[in-house]
Amino acid sequence: MAVPEALVDLTPPSFDPTDDTLYLRQGDEFRMDGSIFYAGSQVLASEIPDDLQVEIEVIYGTQEVDVIVDVGSDGTFSGSMILPARVPLNPNMAVTTSVLNVPGSGSSMSNIDASVIVDSKAPQALFNLADYPDSSLTILDSDMLADVTVTVTMVDEIGMMDGPLQVSWVYVRSNGPVAGTEATGELVMIIDDDTNDVYQSELDLNPLNDMRVEAGDYLWFWITSTDKSGNEIIGSGSESAPRQVTLRIMEFLGQYTRSVIKPGLTPTQGEILTIETFWENPGKREGELTVGLYELIEGGQWRESLSTASTGPLVVDLPAESSSVYAEFKWESWQPGQPNLYLIVNGDFDNPYQPITGINVQPPATTDSGGEDSQMMVLGGVLIVVILGIAMFMLRGRETDDYYYEDEDEDYYEDESWEYEDEEPEEEDADEDTE
Structure with missing residues (x-):
């Protein structure tokens, strides 16, 4: 035998x-x-x-x-x-x-x-939206690519190769694959049926070259495994016709925009300032930031502001596509000079997030300087009185001159009238002689 x-x-x-x-x-x-x-x-x-x-x-x-x-x-x-x-x-x-x-x-x-x-029939890949709507690679959020559940159903009469299903993917930008982003992975069989085998696993689909995903980018995803006879898959999900996966830009982009310091930038020592800060999130994913106001003092130590010491850091909630979100802090100007104030986000003191600049604390007014100011005010008042007195004297003198001038004019006119009276009889006598 x-x-x-x-x-x-x-x-x-x-x-x-x-x-x-x-x-x-x-x-x-x-x-x-x-x-x-x-x-x-x-x-x-x-x-x-x-x-x-x-x-x-x-x-x-x-x-x-x-x-x-x-x-x-x-x-x-x-x-x-x-x-x-x-x-x-x-x-x-x-x-x-x-x-x-x-x-x-x-x-x-x-x-x-x-x-x-x-086995003369090539296997086919099925992305079953009816049974696995959340893991059939239709749309992926850009901020959740590290842990993506992928489910693929392989349709083959004879059966796929034993072991996990081998898959590959690459990022595409401007209709061309991006160098350095192609990667591979495995899907584990979860259902072994006569002709339909279901594979499912969680994959990290982040770009291997750490590139930033931009609007318009998408993924090509395909299966590289063959069936037991070596037939490569055909149709959607094959290397010649990879499945196109849409990428939706969903990021939390919370950030500081500006601040307003009240009552002003030159407080007197001991005065409490209100620092109004404004935040925004232009991204499409909501989120929050934990923010505190601290002062970096001599020796590299961090000193809490008045409000942070009292109530702790603030949790700033930033909805998607929000702007002008308000957060208020209190700080006491405890010493003269320019303080080193910083907004610290999420407790990261190694990387201070945002400096608050422009404040210059003035020392308090002293008693001596107050006396000097009073003396200057008295001297200024005396000088003003003297100037006013001189001005009034000059005006009074001018009014007196005008009075004397008017009296002389009146005497002048009176003398002229008497002269005219003396001359009139002579004219009359002349007329009589003529007659």
Whole structure:
């Protein structure tokens, strides 16, 4: 009896057999290795005639495909066979071995332990939105790419290769793949069905080159595994037709915009300032920032502001696409000079977030300076009185001159009238003489 011991796939891609079954494609070549045993005792044959041969036969549909090989002196045989390049009626076919030229009255029993399965149909990938709407790679948020659940259903009559499903992806920008972003991963089988196997795993889809995802970017995702016969998948999700995955820019972009300091930038020592800060989030993902106001003092120590020491850091809630979100802090100007004030976000003192600048604390007014100010005010008042007195004296003198001038004018006019009276009689006398 010719007993097969090994089946070898000779056509790339080559795969190892599963038990005594070898998965092949139409037109593939395979080899069988075996030995001759006595049928009754199952002992390896020791006396091998020179003309002993083995026939290896496959019924491929209605066609008998066979090969006859010689048996070696050690009782072993090896032979290869090329299958027809067409689809068989039945993909599962037995490989029959028979011993020829048995000496004397001996006979041979056929052996059908080995078989080949010819898979002529390529597998297909199904992204099942009905059963797995959240993991079928339709739209992904850009800020949640580190932990993406992916589910793929493989449709194949014979079955996929044993083990996880191998997948690949790459980022695409301006209709071309981005260098340095191609990556690979594995999906674990969660459902083993006759023709539909479901694979699912969580993948980190962040770009390997740490590039920033921009509006208009998308992913190409495809399956690289083959079925047990080496057939590559066809259709959506294949390397030639990768699944296009839309990327939605969803980021939290909370940030400081401006501040207003009241009552002013030059407070007197001991005065309490109100620092009004304004924040925004132009991103499409809501979020929050924990913010405190601190002063960096001599020795590299952080001193809490009045409000932060009293109530702790503020939690600034920033809805998506928000602006002018208000947060107020109190600070006491405890020493003259320019303070080193900083807004600290999320407790990161190693990277102070935002300095608050422009404040210059003035020292308090002293008693001596107050006396000097009073003296200056008195001297100023005396000077003003003197100037006013001089001005009034000059105005009074001018009014007196005008008075005397008016009296002289009146005397002048009176003298002229008397002169006219003296002259009139002379004219009358002249008239009388003429008559």
